[in-house]
Amino acid sequence: RVYSNITLFGDGIDQTVLDAGIGMDEDEGMVVNDSLQGQSNVTIRDMTIKGHSAGTGEAIKFRNLNGGFVHQVKALRINTGVLLGSQDGNGVKNVRISWCEITQAKKYGVFLTLGETNVIDNCVIDSGGSDALGIGLEIGVAGRISGNRVISNRVTNGGHSMSFTAGNGTQYESGWINSGNVVCYNTASGNQIDQIWELRGSGNV
Numbered sequence: 001r002v003y004s005n006i007t008l009f010g011d012g013i014d015q016t017v018l019d020a021g022i023g024m025d026e027d028e029g030m031v032v033n034d035s036l037q038g039q040s041n042v043t044i045r046d047m048t049i050k051g052h053s054a055g056t057g058e059a060i061k062f063r064n065l066n067g068g069f070v071h072q073v074k075a076l077r078i079n080t081g082v083l084l085g086s087q088d089g090n091g092v093k094n095v096r097i098s099w100c101e102i103t104q105a106k107k108y109g110v111f112l113t114l115g116e117t118n119v120i121d122n123c124v125i126d127s128g129g130s131d132a133l134g135i136g137l138e139i140g141v142a143g144r145i146s147g148n149r150v151i152s153n154r155v156t157n158g159g160h161s162m163s164f165t166a167g168n169g170t171q172y173e174s175g176w177i178n179s180g181n182v183v184c185y186n187t188a189s190g191n192q193i194d195q196i197w198e199l200r201g202s203g204n205v
Contacts, residue, residue: 006042008047009043010045017047020056024056028057031049033062038065038090039064043069043071048074058078059102060075063090066092067094068095069098070097071099072100077104078104082097084110086114095115095119096118097110102123108138110125123137124153137155139181145179146177148182150181150184155191156191161194162197178200178202178204179201179202
């Protein structure tokens, strides 16, 4: 668990390895912030985070966070690589995820459920075809999703690759906002459903 103004760093990818071991639930975070209090300025960098088997936990789980940096982190054999979620309606803002490698993610490579002005760039996300519904990179399910930037990522071998949504089917609520997000210079291939998919978006580029 990390708190405000904390940097957790290693000696580099595959040099410093955090191994989850056995007995971890699929929605349990390996590296998490203290979401109940609300945190700011958290950095995770230069390491590998590894699940015991495919579908083990969430490598990095941030909620109720303003300001953060995830840089040169490799996540493998996990349920979700990086989850930017919410706590009591408070999402994630001003977080940058850059130059990360996520592989063998059973559910999501990077998943942002509620947040604004975040940046995801230069990441390689390969689901390894482990789950037909696996989504390489998804932004938006519940609440306000706006001003996020997804730039120069490579997403392969999942279900959807890059997806902007404001809820799926019956989960949609009229107050949810999906607008002003930018997706550019990304490549997507080998995904089983769609390469890029948008639902109920407005003013996205």
